[in-house]
Amino acid sequence: MIDILVKKIKVTKNPTVVGLDPRLDYIPKHIKEEAFDKYGAGLEGAAKAFLAFNKEIIDATYDLIPAVKPQVAMYEQYGSAGMQAYIDTIAYAKSKDLVIIGDIKRSDIASTAEAYSDGHIGRVKVESNSFEVYKEDFITLNPYLGYDSIEPYVGNCKSYDKGMFVLVKTSNPNSGEIQDIKVNGTDEKLYEYMGKLVSKWGEELIGVEGYSKIGAVVGATHKEQGIRLRALMPNTYFLVPGYGAQGATASDLAGCFNKDGLGAIVNSSRGIIAAYKLNKYKDNYTEKEFAQASRQAVIDMREDLNSCL
Amino acid sequence: MIDILVKKIKVTKNPTVVGLDPRLDYIPKHIKEEAFDKYGAGLEGAAKAFLAFNKEIIDATYDLIPAVKPQVAMYEQYGSAGMQAYIDTIAYAKSKDLVIIGDIKRSDIASTAEAYSDGHIGRVKVESNSFEVYKEDFITLNPYLGYDSIEPYVGNCKSYDKGMFVLVKTSNPNSGEIQDIKVNGTDEKLYEYMGKLVSKWGEELIGVEGYSKIGAVVGATHKEQGIRLRALMPNTYFLVPGYGAQGATASDLAGCFNKDGLGAIVNSSRGIIAAYKLNKYKDNYTEKEFAQASRQAVIDMREDLNSCL
Numbered sequence: 001m002i003d004i005l006v007k008k009i010k011v012t013k014n015p016t017v018v019g020l021d022p023r024l025d026y027i028p029k030h031i032k033e034e035a036f037d038k039y040g041a042g043l044e045g046a047a048k049a050f051l052a053f054n055k056e057i058i059d060a061t062y063d064l065i066p067a068v069k070p071q072v073a074m075y076e077q078y079g080s081a082g083m084q085a086y087i088d089t090i091a092y093a094k095s096k097d098l099v100i101i102g103d104i105k106r107s108d109i110a111s112t113a114e115a116y117s118d119g120h121i122g123r124v125k126v127e128s129n130s131f132e133v134y135k136e137d138f139i140t141l142n143p144y145l146g147y148d149s150i151e152p153y154v155g156n157c158k159s160y161d162k163g164m165f166v167l168v169k170t171s172n173p174n175s176g177e178i179q180d181i182k183v184n185g186t187d188e189k190l191y192e193y194m195g196k197l198v199s200k201w202g203e204e205l206i207g208v209e210g211y212s213k214i215g216a217v218v219g220a221t222h223k224e225q226g227i228r229l230r231a232l233m234p235n236t237y238f239l240v241p242g243y244g245a246q247g248a249t250a251s252d253l254a255g256c257f258n259k260d261g262l263g264a265i266v267n268s269s270r271g272i273i274a275a276y277k278l279n280k281y282k283d284n285y286t287e288k289e290f291a292q293a294s295r296q297a298v299i300d301m302r303e304d305l306n307s308c309l
Numbered sequence: 310m311i312d313i314l315v316k317k318i319k320v321t322k323n324p325t326v327v328g329l330d331p332r333l334d335y336i337p338k339h340i341k342e343e344a345f346d347k348y349g350a351g352l353e354g355a356a357k358a359f360l361a362f363n364k365e366i367i368d369a370t371y372d373l374i375p376a377v378k379p380q381v382a383m384y385e386q387y388g389s390a391g392m393q394a395y396i397d398t399i400a401y402a403k404s405k406d407l408v409i410i411g412d413i414k415r416s417d418i419a420s421t422a423e424a425y426s427d428g429h430i431g432r433v434k435v436e437s438n439s440f441e442v443y444k445e446d447f448i449t450l451n452p453y454l455g456y457d458s459i460e461p462y463v464g465n466c467k468s469y470d471k472g473m474f475v476l477v478k479t480s481n482p483n484s485g486e487i488q489d490i491k492v493n494g495t496d497e498k499l500y501e502y503m504g505k506l507v508s509k510w511g512e513e514l515i516g517v518e519g520y521s522k523i524g525a526v527v528g529a530t531h532k533e534q535g536i537r538l539r540a541l542m543p544n545t546y547f548l549v550p551g552y553g554a555q556g557a558t559a560s561d562l563a564g565c566f567n568k569d570g571l572g573a574i575v576n577s578s579r580g581i582i583a584a585y586k587l588n589k590y591k592d593n594y595t596e597k598e599f600a601q602a603s604r605q606a607v608i609d610m611r612e613d614l615n616s617c618l
Contacts, residue, residue: 021420021421023420024434024435036435036436041435041436041437041438042435042438042440043433043435043440043442045435046433046435071417071421073415073417073421073422073424073425073428074421074424076392076424076425076428077424077425077427077428077429077433077442078428078433078442079392079393079396079428079442079443080389080390080392080393080396081389082428083385083388083389083392084388084389087388087389105415105416105417105451106382106414107414107416107451107453107476108380108382108414109479109481110481111330111332112330112380112382112383113382115382115383115385115386116382116385116386118386119382119385119386119387119388119391120386124352124355124386124387125333126333126345126350126351126352126354126355127345127350128350129350129351131351131352133352133386133387133388134388142414142416142451142453142454143453143487144416144451144452144453144476144479144487144488145451145476145479145481145483145484145487145488146479146481146482146483146484146485146486146487146488147483147486148481148482148483149481149483167416167453167454170418170453170454170455172418172419172454172455172457172458173457174454174455174456174457174458175454175455176455177455177456177506178452178453178454178455178499178502178503178506179453179454179455181492181493181499181502182492182493182494183490183491183492184490184491185491185494190487190490190499193487193490194487197486197487
């Protein structure tokens with residue numbers, strides 16, 4: 001799947017992933033009203049509103065982008081109806097041939113990690129029946145527990161051509177609290193140590209495009225750190241959060257890319273899915289034209305990124 | 310809720326938490342057949358079999374234990390039907406007055422962490438309606454992203470008297486890969502550094518029993534480390550995995566407790582919920598008597614733990 005992702009980035013000339021992280025206050029009134037009328041102003045109504053909203057965003061952007069990244073927390077909070085909307089969003093995006101990065105950031109071990117792995121990127125067995133449940137192509141994972149929290153995903157990555165992005169350096173203000181500590185009496189920082197581990201874990205999973213099925217999450221808000229990690233992890237694709245709403249610019253994250261313009265895919269959520277609410281777009285698009293504003297935001301982001309690569 | 314947990318541990322004289330981590334091969338045939346006949350041998354059938362199984366385990370043990378800890382991965386793998394079984398299991402356990410520790414190990418920041426927080430231990434709003442969705446009393450969290458991945462839960466802990474257990478030192482074989490690195494040129498290890506951070510984060514949330522709403526996960530497989538962390542974190546309750554199936558004995562984990570026998574709650578999953586399959590119990594209990602075997606396993610574990618405290 002990492003090879004397919006790289007090819008799609010080449011074809012679209014766009015290293016943008018659209019973060020499908022809906023919130024009720026992003027959803028236009030007419031979509032909410034329709035969902036609440038039909039399913040009630042409760043958990044199911046919210047979940048169905050998310051799904052309808054996502055479908056329009058996908059319809060308006062799928063030809064321009066390689067991938068979408070739904071953030072499961074936004075759906076999970078609405079209970080089982082929310083999880084169904086997450087699953088249905090993924091199915092719809094796949095029907096448009098998009099690569100799916102499930103932002104789940106799970107962290108567990110042994111049979112627990114196997115359960116996550118089978119559910120999200122593998123197969124779940126019930127008696128003699130086998131089910132693909134969530135159907136992400138990639139998922140994000142947290143490595144604090146060590147390799148035995150990652151290894152249960154490797155088999156499914158191989159069997160079903162899936163992949164993962166492991167947290168190395170995150171984009172949030174407090175990320176340095178743990179990730180920047182110096183390791184074992186050296187000047188090496190934990191995020192560098194993690195980067196080397198993730199790179200090593202991925203060695204046996206490198207595809208024909210030269211990148212491993214095990215990628216890394218590298219926040220765009222730390223310019224020098226992106227450059228450092230790019231050098232340390234030559235075969236690792238980076239998933240880069242933090243562009244736009246979190247304050248990072250295209251030049252901040254240019255160091256996450258290789259000279260050929262590959263090596264990183266950059267997420268934007270709010271800046272695309274709620275573009276119609278931004279000053280930049282709100283005069284040109286009505287609330288009902290929200291998806292067209294998202295399309296324009298994707299085009300603008302693509303140009304912004306490509307101008308720095 | 311930490312005060313309620315401590316009081317329940319005192320009343321039951323039992324620091325055992327039953328891990329509700331069902332797997333289909335733990336479920337007796339008659340329960341599976343009934344569920345599959347009614348809901349099909351698929352995701353919903355599996356989810357309903359888990360719920361029926363859990364209810365019998367809860368019925369047979371609730372008077373002996375303070376708390377249960379459902380592991381969400383086991384349910385999540387079965388999609389939205391699985392998540393509903395997780396929610397229904399929690400509701401049933403609460404109806405028996407048990408404290409619920411949701412083992413979710415989430416790790417995210419900002420509005421994403423808020424979504425997890427509101428869904429699991431807070432309230433989710435849809436229009437003017439407010440919903441309690443998962444209804445755990447405590448949840449587990451992964452701290453690799455720093456305090457801004459923990460802080461979004463603090464408000465709900467205060468508003469709704471909830472709590473959390475933050476991963477400090479886990480019980481798995483590779484846990485030392487990251488958690489044992491030495492920090493910033495000192496001999497202090499990362500799990501000690503994390504322990505002190507978690508202790509500090511919890512300072513403003515200490516209840517009348519002397520323990521904070523922010524607890525720590527401390528694996529039982531590392532005897533000396535438990536003793537070290539107990540000394541470093543005097544106001545932090547420990548959730549201790551690793552007893553039984555993972556190889557830790559009561560004497561291994563005794564150091565996680567204070568002299569008064571408080572300070573830690575010990576999880577056992579397989580060893581209790583699948584007791585009827587163990588050599589120790591299988592001659593005395595038929596498959597249909599699985600819940601009675603679980604009850605006996607709880608009694609035996611309570612005695613084993615109390616003999617070392």
